[in-house]
Amino acid sequence: MCGVAPTATGSQTPISTFTNAKTAQECLSDCNSNASCQSFIFGMVDSTIKCELFSVPAAQVPTQSSANLVVYDKACSSIPAVQPTTANPQGLANGAAQNQNGGQTSQSGGQTSSSQPTQGQQGANQKQNKRATCGAAPSGSGTAQPIDTPANIASLDACIAACKANASCKSVEFGKLTANGPDVCRFFDVPAAQVPKATDGQSFQVSDVGCA
Known part of the structure; x- marks a missing residue:
């Protein structure tokens, strides 16, 4: 954890x-x-x-x-x-990144060049988000296993937000392990496209960490 x-x-x-x-x-x-x-x-x-x-x-x-x-x-x-x-x-x-960007905005032009990689990174993130899997049924064929199952997560958006705080988390799975069971949030260290299909009785949505 x-x-x-x-x-x-x-x-x-x-x-x-x-x-x-x-x-x-x-x-x-x-x-x-x-x-x-x-x-x-x-x-x-x-x-x-x-x-x-x-x-x-x-x-x-x-x-x-x-x-x-x-x-x-x-x-x-x-x-x-x-x-x-x-x-x-x-x-x-993630909080530090926001503060750092704000600091760069307020500082003098001497650091303008240092902000350019950030802009490039933002462009890369936008491209990544276009390819992201967001709120789809899991469809992977591999054997990836959850790396964490945090408690008290009530929605897919909250599950993604918690994932962003975990450096190893690349995607989440949110839903039910059994037809009448409680909702669970599970972290994976692989993209959402590689999260294995749900088994009988399970009902899940998967999303990459960049979706929310």
């Missing part, structure tokens, strides 16, 4: 709490310095940045009292170096 809200129901407590970590990457450094640390939560609550280490995987970290806190496994491949703000209390990378 990488940059999503913790959802476990256990009674695990932090093995250590730090106030010097200003970004999730700095919190990871604290985790790496502790041989018992397997995961950590990070975010800003009441204007205070929290970094708490746990001796269990992120999937076993209990639900927190604040939605501003997200959990990371120690092995997550992409952990943002973004300081939380009121608008982005979790310090997620």
